[in-house]
Amino acid sequence: MSQLLEYLLTGAGIGAGFALVGSGLVVIYRVTHVVNFAQGAFAVIAALLTSTLLASGLPHGAAELVAVAAAAATGLLVGIVAIGKPGTSPRAALIVTLGLGVFAYAVEVLIWGDQPRSFPGLAGSVTVAGARVPTHYLLVIGVTLPVFALLAVFFARTDLGKALSACADNRYAARVVGINVTRMGLLSFGLGGALGGLAGVLVTPVQQVTFDSDVTLIVNGFAAAVLGGLTRPAVTLAGGLGLGVAQTVIAGYGGGAYQLELALGLMLAVMVIQAARTPAAQQEAMPG
Amino acid sequence: MRRRLLVAAAAGVVLALPPLLSSGHLAVFTLLGLAATVTVGLSLLMGYAGQVSLGQASFYAIGAYTAGLLSTHGVPTLAALAVAPVVAALFATVVGVSLLRLRGHHLAFATLATQLILLSLLARGEWAGGAIGLQGIPRLSIGGYELVDDIGYAYLAWAVLGLTVVVTANVMASRPGRGLRALATSEVAAAASGVPVGRYRLAVFALSAAFAGLAGGVYAFYLGYLAPGSFPILLSIEYVVMAVVGGLGTVWGAVAGATTVILLVQLLTTIGTQPGMPSYAPSVLSYAVYAIVLVLVVLFLPRGIVPSAHSHLSLKKER
Numbered sequence: 001m002s003q004l005l006e007y008l009l010t011g012a013g014i015g016a017g018f019a020l021v022g023s024g025l026v027v028i029y030r031v032t033h034v035v036n037f038a039q040g041a042f043a044v045i046a047a048l049l050t051s052t053l054l055a056s057g058l059p060h061g062a063a064e065l066v067a068v069a070a071a072a073a074t075g076l077l078v079g080i081v082a083i084g085k086p087g088t089s090p091r092a093a094l095i096v097t098l099g100l101g102v103f104a105y106a107v108e109v110l111i112w113g114d115q116p117r118s119f120p121g122l123a124g125s126v127t128v129a130g131a132r133v134p135t136h137y138l139l140v141i142g143v144t145l146p147v148f149a150l151l152a153v154f155f156a157r158t159d160l161g162k163a164l165s166a167c168a169d170n171r172y173a174a175r176v177v178g179i180n181v182t183r184m185g186l187l188s189f190g191l192g193g194a195l196g197g198l199a200g201v202l203v204t205p206v207q208q209v210t211f212d213s214d215v216t217l218i219v220n221g222f223a224a225a226v227l228g229g230l231t232r233p234a235v236t237l238a239g240g241l242g243l244g245v246a247q248t249v250i251a252g253y254g255g256g257a258y259q260l261e262l263a264l265g266l267m268l269a270v271m272v273i274q275a276a277r278t279p280a281a282q283q284e285a286m287p288g
Numbered sequence: 289m290r291r292r293l294l295v296a297a298a299a300g301v302v303l304a305l306p307p308l309l310s311s312g313h314l315a316v317f318t319l320l321g322l323a324a325t326v327t328v329g330l331s332l333l334m335g336y337a338g339q340v341s342l343g344q345a346s347f348y349a350i351g352a353y354t355a356g357l358l359s360t361h362g363v364p365t366l367a368a369l370a371v372a373p374v375v376a377a378l379f380a381t382v383v384g385v386s387l388l389r390l391r392g393h394h395l396a397f398a399t400l401a402t403q404l405i406l407l408s409l410l411a412r413g414e415w416a417g418g419a420i421g422l423q424g425i426p427r428l429s430i431g432g433y434e435l436v437d438d439i440g441y442a443y444l445a446w447a448v449l450g451l452t453v454v455v456t457a458n459v460m461a462s463r464p465g466r467g468l469r470a471l472a473t474s475e476v477a478a479a480a481s482g483v484p485v486g487r488y489r490l491a492v493f494a495l496s497a498a499f500a501g502l503a504g505g506v507y508a509f510y511l512g513y514l515a516p517g518s519f520p521i522l523l524s525i526e527y528v529v530m531a532v533v534g535g536l537g538t539v540w541g542a543v544a545g546a547t548t549v550i551l552l553v554q555l556l557t558t559i560g561t562q563p564g565m566p567s568y569a570p571s572v573l574s575y576a577v578y579a580i581v582l583v584l585v586v587l588f589l590p591r592g593i594v595p596s597a598h599s600h601l602s603l604k605k606e607r
Contacts, residue, residue, distance in 0.1 A: 035393035085587055094340070094393055095532060095586050102525060103579030106572045113568065215521050219404065222397050260408055264401040268387070271398060275389040 002130035007252045008245055009128065013137025013206070015244020016144035020199035021221025022236040023151065024192035028079075029230040030168035031188035034093040038078045039221060040214025041104035042196030046071040047204040048112045048211075051119045068197040074104075075193015079186045086182075101214060108211035121205025140202045147198065148237045155233075164188060168231065216260075223267035229274070299450070306442045314438050316554050318510060321445030324546035325452045325503040327530040328539055329496030332456060334528075335537020336468040337492045338475075340392070343399030344527045346406045347376040347497040349519035351504025353416060356425045356514050365428045369505040376501025377494040384493040388486070403524060410516040421515030428509040441510040448506055449543070452499050456539050459495070464488060472537065529582045535592025544594050552577050 021043060028036045046067040053063035078100050082093040121136040154161040166174040167184045175181050199217070200209070224243055228235025243266070247259040309317055330344045351372035358368035387398045411419040428435045428444070435441060459465050467488055470478040479485045508514055526549070534545020553574045560570035589596050 035396075081583060081587075088587065091340075091392065092586050092590060094396070095528070096583050098342075098525060098528070099579045099582035099586070101579075102522070102575050102582070106575035106579065109568050109575065110572045114571070212520075212522075215400075215404070219397065219401060226394070226397075261405050264405050268398055268401055271390055271394050272386045275391070275394065 003252070004249075005129060005131035006133055007248045009131060009133040009141075010137050011245030011248030012241050013133075013140045013244070014203075014248060015224070015241040016140045017199050017203040017207075017240075018220040018224045018243055019237045019240025020144055020147070020195055020202070021217050022223075022225035022240055023148065023233050024075075024195035024199070025218075025221055025225045026228070026230055026233050026236050027151075027164075027195065028188050028192040029225075031164050032079075032083055032093070032167075032185040033090040034082060034097065034185075035090075035222075035230070036078070036082070036189070036192060037094065037098040037218065038101040038104060038214075039192065039196050040216075040218035041101050041108075042071040042074055042193045043200030043203070043217050044108060044209055044211060044214050045074055045104065045200070046197030047200035047209045048108060048117055050201050050204065051117045052112070054119050064201040067201050068194050071197020071200065072190045072194035075196065076186060076190040078193070079189025082189070083182065083185045104214070105211050112211070114211055116208040116210045118204055118208040121202075134206070136205050140206075143198070143202060144237075147195070148233060151233050160187075219267075220263060223263055223270075226267060226274075227270055302446050303443075306439050309442075311438060314442055316550065318438065318442045318445045320546060320550045321442070321449045322503040322507055323527070323530065323550060324543045325445075325449045326500045326527050327534070327542040327546045328449070328452045328456055329499035330527050331531040331534065331536055331538065331542035331545075332460075333492055333496040334531055335535075336460075336472045337489045338472055339388070339489070339493070340396040340528070341399045341493075341496070342396045342521070342524050342528065343401075343403035344496070344500055345519045345521070345523035346399075346403035347380060347500035348504040348507070348523070349403075349406065349410070349516075350376045350379050350497075351501030352508040352514050352519075353410065353422065353504075354501070355505035356422045356508040357416065359426055359509070360422065360424060365426055365509060366430055369428060369502075369509065372505030372508075373498035373501040376504070377498040380494045380497030381490060384490045388489050388493060400521065400524070403519075403521060407516045407519065417514070419516060421513060421517075423513050425508055425512045425514070427512070428506075435509070438510075441506065445503075445506055445510070448502055452502070453539050453543070455495075460539075464491070468492065526578060529578050533581055533585045533593060535595040538592070538594050541592050541594035545592065548593065549578070549581060552581065 021039060024039050024042065025036060028034060028039075049070055050063050050067040053066060054060070058066070078097060081100060082088070082096045088096070122139050123135065125132050125134045126138060127133075155165050156162075163174070163179045164184050164187065166177070166179055167181050171181050174184075199221075203209075203217075220243065221240075224240035225236045227239035243263055246266070247263055250262055251259050306314060306317065326344060326348055330341060333339055333341055354375040355365075355368045355372040358371060359365045363371075383402060387395065387402070390398050410416050416422060428441075435444065460468070467478065467483040470481060470483055471485060471488060475485055511518075530545040530549045531542055532545070533549055534543070535541030556573040556577055557570045559565070560573045585592065
């Protein structure tokens with residue numbers, strides 16, 4: 001029993017990371033209808049930057065904050081290139097973010113080389129009801145849950161959050177009431193960058209990063225987010241946690257090698273079922 | 289008439305070039321032929337079926353592994369090469385039946401996921417040589433004549449590209465081709481006019497996979513060694529860059545796109561490997577060039593090089 005609890009908590013820790021990457025995708029997609037392929041790069045850049053800052057003597061906490069801020073700035077830059085030019089369609093913007101993700105490879109290899117990097121997180125482990133769980137996993141969960149709560153409050157209660165949600169619901173109507181849709185889009189890219197960066201700095205101590213870790217990160221994040229149609233943060237959190245737990249439980253009970261296949265197969269199944277429920281005409285009307 | 293002359297001139301250049309190239313340049317020339325073959329199929333898929341595939345390298349890998357595995361198990365090499373595109377197309381058909389219900393970014397992620405699964409299975413499969421790879425693939429022999437020299441593979445790669453171009457041009461000129469072009473503008477309108485949308489999309493997907501599979505088969509015999517690491521996600525992205533740069537849905541655009549991108553990367557690699565340059569320079573430069581070329585073309589030449597140049601030239605003539 002405590003064995004299962006251990007898998008559940010570790011899985012939730014891993015899944016929280018997926019959910020954070022996914023939440024960045026959701027925040028950007030809601031407002032701009034762009035699926036941001038550079039989302040994994042935000043996490044990688046923040047993680048690599050943190051490792052450098054820590055090595056140069058900056059204390060924990062400060063290093064992570066600087067890295068998340070840098071990821072937010074990166075997000076803003078990606079947003080400017082992807083949606084800054086008037087008339088860029090969401091599909092074109094998707095290809096642009098794909099290109100920017102590859103450009104991030106160039107920058108990352110130039111600055112940090114192509115070897116895997118990591119840095120220590122919270123050491124030790126905690127015993128919860130007889131289950132030994134590394135403390136760092138609890139930290140990841142402990143940060144992720146409040147972040148999602150803050151996101152929910154932000155979108156539902158603040159003027160800025162409401163303006164962002166207005167762009168998501170109806171861009172035309174949002175423009176009519178005086179909301180600058182492009183500026184909101186850039187803001188969402190900045191926020192998405194910060195969320196991606198947060199995922200990167202939290203996950204790296206338990207999982208090394210290399211410059212091309214972004215593919216796995218974004219695929220898992222997308223798998224978490226796609227359950228809620230890329231628009232619902234709460235479903236993304238549930239999806240991420242579920243995915244993480246499923247992977248850990250399956251790995252724990254013998255199918256260790258096949259956890260990636262499982263996650264991807266699950267994602268494919270969800271998408272195919274969703275598509276089967278939506279008529280083609282409606283899908284064509286949807287941008288992207 | 290002018291078009292025929294141009295094609296004949298291009299064919300002449302391709303035939304004359306290989307003996308003049310150094311061995312390093314010959315390798316680039318061969319790989320260019322193979323990359324262009326894959327890109328023609330992807331351009332067809334993206335341009336006419338309107339689908340972004342981020343897993344095109346998986347069909348290339350399937351073709352390569354099919355040819356490699358069959359020939360190391362005693363099947364005649366030419367037969368193994370012929371089976372490679374068939375297996376790739378079959379795989380695409382099986383996968384496509386469910387995946388092609390998806391649109392846009394969903395399909396992009398689905399194809400990406402398919403390739404990740406395939407790579408993971410190949411890396412784990414003992415039968416495929418695992419992560420170390422499949423070694424000892426024999427050279428291709430055609431009617432008792434064994435293709436040993438690199439120059440033979442250069443001609444073979446470009447012959448395969450020629451075949452792909454001819455097939456594509458004929459498909460597009462046919463009745464299904466017209467249906468595909470209707471499909472590209474509006475799926476609903478095409479369906480309303482009686483185009484069997486689902487079947488055509490699946491057929492294009494399978495055809496593009498067959499092209500990639502054939503190119504992969506040649507690649508297997510050319511290198512004689514295959515590993516999952518030879519078919520990264522980045523390779524799929526490179527094909528997308530080539531297709532987008534050249535211009536989606538145009539055969540010559542795909543060839544021009546592949547040529548432009550590969551020559552640019554080659555040029556930068558030459559600069560990057562100059563004495564005094566750091567060891568990471570070639571990879572940094574090639575990532576940067578893929579990214580910058582892709583972003584610039586999408587933002588400023590959204591139709592790609594060939595269609596843009598074409599309409600520019602015909603405008604000039606009218607004046």
